[in-house]
Amino acid sequence: MSNDKAIAPTDLRDYLRSQGWSLLDEALADRLYMLENAAFPRRQLTYPMDVTAPDYEESVEIVIDKLAELMGQTSLSVASRVRSLRDDVVRLRVSFDGNDSTLPLSFASTLVGNTEKLLRAAACTVLRPRTHHARLTLCEAGQFVGAARFGQTEEGSFILNVACPIDALEVHGSLRSEASETPFVRQVTMSLHHGLSQLIAAIESDKLDRLIDDLKTTTTPLVSSNLCEALQGMHDDQVNNSLDVGFDWSLMRKVTDREKNRPIRVQRDYFSRIEEVRRELRAVELHEEDTFIGTVERLEGEMEQDGRRSGDVVLSLLLPDGGEAVRARVELSADEYDHAIRAHISNGAYIRVVGRLRPGRQPRQLTGVKKFELLW
Structure with missing residues (x-):
């Protein structure tokens, strides 16, 4: 010992x-x-x-x-x-041709960073299931990662262990009401297992298109673009590695299904397919509406023939997932523009807007506006 x-x-x-x-x-x-x-x-x-x-x-x-x-x-x-009796341990085994007991330093650093991203993505999926998380900064996801521990590597290829204490957080996820008695950490690790299993099974059975369609229509998707991005970051083109993801479930809450005790193998040729899924799920964000709270930063509209103004306004919006503020440009009608003027000249006034926030450089484009109102 x-x-x-x-x-x-x-x-x-x-x-x-x-x-x-x-x-x-x-x-x-x-x-x-x-x-x-x-x-x-x-x-x-x-x-x-x-x-x-x-x-x-x-x-x-x-x-x-x-x-x-x-x-x-x-x-x-x-x-x-x-x-690790009270931990769910996620074991990541990187293997490749040659001496796979060591890794290039840059890839090892990337592997650790993407392991955190993988766990954050799984936690965010339990809290707010969706195909793309604009930010992985939910408070509970941060607490989950903060409670996880980096374990010793093992012999036999490069193996990275992350211990997740199952009773570390008293949080309830949103995936299943019947899982309310299951510890949040176990919900996260089980969600991660299910999501990886779905993804790999779809690749191996040549049913990726069906999986993507299902993920886009279900209200509780277990695979997100963020999870795919984290997996993609665990592959190095020069190393050309494969990845085994294993789960050692805490013995305090036994998992009897033998399938859940077998490692999930991500072969080296699977990573390009995972990238395809990431792009498809990332594009879903372009079609999702959301509600934003913010302030009016700049008025850029023009006077119309009826003497009223309409056109572009620059907003500062709080992102729903993390509280981060981003600048966005939106085109408003004359009635909506009146609300923007009143918010701009009123100290401390906020607006509420419903629309689609496009990705890209700031100010980002806010389109498909269905509501723009002044909050006092």
Whole structure:
């Protein structure tokens, strides 16, 4: 075992129980945890209940070694599993021809950054399902990423581990009402698994067009352009790597479906297809309406023959997803322009506008305006 922080006695107990070991109550009076398992007759595992016991660390190490031998695993892997008992662990394995136990430094940096983007995209999908998230800055998504921990890499290709404590946040997602009792972190990791599985299955069955059509029409899409962008960033053209995404579910909330315990493989030739999906889903934003609150920054309209003004106005709008302000240009009718004038000359006045905010450099274009009104 490594010299990391000592394993908590209750965590080791809970892990052993998840593996079929039963607690013997009679040993509790002596401040000992003693467990047995019908699958291993005449074998008992014993260690102190108190971390202050002189032989605590030695006893735990003996238990881990014995357990590893019985399970046919290494002591390090068993100890790691005990420490991540309360975590959903996302495991990203990068493999390619040659020495794939190391990565170019620039690609390693990109991989870490896109891992965060992948998790943020999944969290935003649970909170507000949509095919494109204009910003991945929702407060709860930031808290989720902040609670995640970067784990040690493993031998056998380059493997990046991210531990996500399942009870880190008390937040309710929007994907499914029946999932209200499921911890938010588990909703995020499960959503990520489902989304990746849908995407890869569509690529392998040559049904990407159907998947894209379904994503555009459903109210709860599990694949977003942001998720695709993060995956695309995990491929390097020179390295020409593939990617395996595995999930080690917390044993405190077991996942019994064997399919969910198998890694999802993104082969090197899949990344170009994922880019196609990203572009299609990113384009959906052009057709989505939204409601914006903002201020009138500049009036650029012209006088009409009836003596009233209409035309372009430059606004400062708050983006619904993150509170970031962007400048946008919009063409207004004479009645709408009157509201803009009143907002511009009134100190602290706000406007509400419903329309489509196009991507691009600022001031961005706001089109398809259906409502423009003054808020006092």
